Amino acid sequence: MAKHEPDLSLLFHALADPTRRSILTRLAEGPAPVTELARPTGLRLPTVMRHLSVLETAGLIATSKDGRVRSCAIVPEALVPVRTWLDEQRAIWEDRLDRMDEYVMKLMEERTQ
Amino acid sequence: MAKHEPDLSLLFHALADPTRRSILTRLAEGPAPVTELARPTGLRLPTVMRHLSVLETAGLIATSKDGRVRSCAIVPEALVPVRTWLDEQRAIWEDRLDRMDEYVMKLMEERTQ
DNA sequence: GTGTTAGTTAGCCGTATGGCTAAGCATGAA
DNA sequence: TTCATGCTTAGCCATACGGCTAACTAACAC
Numbered sequence: 001m002a003k004h005e006p007d008l009s010l011l012f013h014a015l016a017d018p019t020r021r022s023i024l025t026r027l028a029e030g031p032a033p034v035t036e037l038a039r040p041t042g043l044r045l046p047t048v049m050r051h052l053s054v055l056e057t058a059g060l061i062a063t064s065k066d067g068r069v070r071s072c073a074i075v076p077e078a079l080v081p082v083r084t085w086l087d088e089q090r091a092i093w094e095d096r097l098d099r100m101d102e103y104v105m106k107l108m109e110e111r112t113q
Numbered sequence: 114m115a116k117h118e119p120d121l122s123l124l125f126h127a128l129a130d131p132t133r134r135s136i137l138t139r140l141a142e143g144p145a146p147v148t149e150l151a152r153p154t155g156l157r158l159p160t161v162m163r164h165l166s167v168l169e170t171a172g173l174i175a176t177s178k179d180g181r182v183r184s185c186a187i188v189p190e191a192l193v194p195v196r197t198w199l200d201e202q203r204a205i206w207e208d209r210l211d212r213m214d215e216y217v218m219k220l221m222e223e224r225t226q
Numbered sequence: 227g228t229g230t231t232a233g234t235t236a237g238c239c240g241t242a243t244g245g246c247t248a249a250g251c252a253t254g255a256a
Numbered sequence: 257t258t259c260a261t262g263c264t265t266a267g268c269c270a271t272a273c274g275g276c277t278a279a280c281t282a283a284c285a286c
Binding site for chain 1: 231232233234235236
Binding site for chain 2: 008025086088090092096
């Protein structure tokens with residue numbers, strides 16, 4: 001389709017993996033270095049690094065290096081476009097419901113005449 | 114990680130494709146047969162069918178066949194787990210902010226004594 | 227400096243994804 | 257019955273994904 005929302009695809013794709021979601025949940029509680037994020041996953045460091053880079057590319061986390069330790073932190077506002085899309089989607093749906101409701105009302109009115 | 118939320122992964126993955134999102138947006142306005150959904154995408158029918166089956170597996174749409182026409186309709190409540198996850202995520206984050214705030218307040222209090 | 231710790235890079239491997247064509251099946255119209 | 261329509265299935269192809277090992281670099285600790 002080549003839509004003009006590459007970020008949404010990046011975001012949803014980043015969120016589609018349980019490991020990445022668990023990392024985000026962990027980071028919601030506060031920043032953490034790579035190794036600490038890796039430990040509970042049971043995955044090797046390079047694998048986790050890849051997940052982190054997916055998250056960072058999507059803008060969901062930000063990282064900074066202090067000495068040899070890279071600290072990762074969540075970027076909560078990155079989820080805004082996701083919420084916005086959900087809201088828009090719901091708005092269209094509800095709008096349609098309203099119009100359908102109106103239509104049914106009109107039908108019933110006509111019938112009772 | 115083998116988390117116990119296969120649906121969330123399915124949902125996010127289904128939403129990660131612009132074609133599938135555009136199909137959902139179209140369906141939010143009302144049900145439509147497969148061919149009509151395919152037209153604006155510029156994709157071949159089998160390709161669109163695959164997208165539809167991804168959406169259906171994720172529970173985002175429901176389909177029913179009448180004669181040789183398969184009608185697709187949106188399942189709005191399918192997005193609830195997504196919203197819930199976002200809310201939980203935000204809750205953890207805000208909780209942390211509150212605790213941090215509290216901590217800073219305490220520090221300032223101690224300093225002014 | 228030697229060694230350990232924390233990341234990082236490169237590259238392999240099997241599977242999944244997203245596109246396609248070609249061919250098949252079922253229904254409705256003529 | 258024949259034909260067009262609307263979907264469906266099978267299967268090919270290139271690329272992307274998610275895991276891994278091995279080897280390398282950059283601190284910090286002795």
